[in-house]
Amino acid sequence: xxxxxxxxxxxxxxxxxxxxxxxxxxxxxxxxxxxxxxxxxxxxxxxxxxxxxx
Numbered sequence: 001x002x003x004x005x006x007x008x009x010x011x012x013x014x015x016x017x018x019x020x021x022x023x024x025x026x027x028x029x030x031x032x033x034x035x036x037x038x039x040x041x042x043x044x045x046x047x048x049x050x051x052x053x054x
Contacts, residue, residue: 012046014039
């Protein structure tokens with residue numbers, strides 16, 4: 001998304017989908033856990049790519 005001037009860092013924006021179409025609290029918990037896992041994996045992948053480019 002952008003660079004931090006003078007610090008050599010980067011800024012990224014991620015989305016965490018909040019389940020809307022669920023029928024129970026358990027279904028919500030399962031869906032949010034799946035979305036959290038996808039977010040964590042995306043961050044790890046980005047971090048890995050960044051490390052490989054340095």
